[in-house]
Amino acid sequence: MEMKRTNIFVLFLLYGILIIGAVWMLLPLAWMTSAAFKPMSEIIQVPPTWIPKHFTLDNIKEVFKQVPFARYFLNSIVTTGVIVLSVLLTSTMAGYGFAKFNFKGKRILFLLILSSLMIPFQVRMIPLYQIAQHLKIVDTYLGVVFPWLFDAMGVFLMNQFMLTIPNELIEAARIDGASEGRIFFTIVIPQLKPAISALAIFTFSWSWEEFLWPLIVTNSDRVRTLPVGLQYFSEQYGINIHWQMAGAFVAILPVLIVFFIMQKQFVEGITLTGLKG
Template identity: 40%
Template sequence: MSTWRSATGRRPPATGQVLAYTLLIALSLVVLVPIVWAVLSSFKTQAELAARPPSPLPASFAPTNYTEALRTFDFGVYLRNSVVVTVAATALTLVINTMAAYGLAKYNFRGRTVLFLVTLGTIMIPLQVILISVYEVAADLGLVNSLWGLIIPPAATPTGVFLLRQYMLGLPDELIEAARIDGAGEFRTFVRIIVPLCAPPLAVLAIFSVIWRWNDFLWPLIISQDQDKYTLPVALAQFDGQLVVPFNYILAMSVVSMIPVIVIFLVLQRHITRGIAATGLR
């Protein structure tokens, strides 16, 4: 009995493969439908948002909500603060965590394992437990009500140290020894050899850091006292207390807040699977 083949000569997909793709497509739609609905609703007026039953499409795709929100409610200032804090905090996180992971992975010193376990154990400590202590330290350093107070305290993350250390354990020590024999200093060895080889986990950590810093709400709410220091999540939350909540402006700025995370993910997504898989094998 001959096996059925398509016009291109390929065998038909197996039943399990068809079911797997069907399930993945269904789950993708579940994730994408709320995002598409939010994007379409960001172009609607207050009356359209209050209409029942709701219309899936806006009457006009004019960017009035975006321009009015940026002009009337100083969302431009909040957006600028979020961009500055996210970029600076992510860069600082990558530098600090990479250096800490390199020391824990490639230097032999007494208490290295204990120090790593203590660092790893801090993952289980929620921010709410140490919030007062961190705030007092930030106040003593003069970081309260400043963008530096949003950038510096959350920069060192134990998750990033763990990811990078586990990846660096798989890098051959012979590369470092060869660089030292050739006369390269420790810093040059770190920058020219270790950092380029750690591109996959650095991309993963960059995505995580952007998501953490961009969506962070509790710490910016505590450390920022003036509205000109608010980030976008804190500013959006302030509208809940108004007598008339401008949902059309909130939706528009919520869509704007999603764009950087999506762009970063699309740019670095090819490193995610490789970086996490390689880290998990160490």
């Protein structure tokens, strides 16, 4: 009896912790969603209303009218898409080359590439900006993507996964006369589908979030990505909280929906490593 009572008390305590934590996690999203659908006068009201009394879609409509949101979205999709494709291609190729072939200088090259994991982007950004200036690619898509076309972490991870593929599989195909390109694309790549999709999600999530570099290298709405566009918008329309909340809502929603659909893959992909910040 005594045992049971303490158990119920402990259970209450544990659920209490979980619920308080959950409120903290959801507070900004709940408030944002509420504010996105109510007029300014209601937003600044104290005490706050959680369910809008004067529900309106005007904020969302205004945001699309005042700000080239669709353009920011497109820019983010294009630049992120290019980065993901390039990282996948260079990482799987290099991972395969390092894991399944022997050539002079392989070890030193691999260690060199691996060592770039230690080099924070902030050390390279000034020279990279100069490169962008020389090539006249400041404020272009190419300017936004070029520092990220290759990722040492991707090479490292793909190498680890490639090592698990049996050599016999590759050699058998070679004896059958398959070309090296064919072996890579039709035999090796299909073996690593889960690992590659994890790398894709991992790359997508950090490049979608990348803020510092696009902030530096873009200066027109033609190329501004979503995070930078949002910030620019907030610097222009700082006082219009109702638009900002609608903008934040529109920016957060699509990724959140994808997350709910592909939760398992997302968690796996993002926790693959946290070395990207």
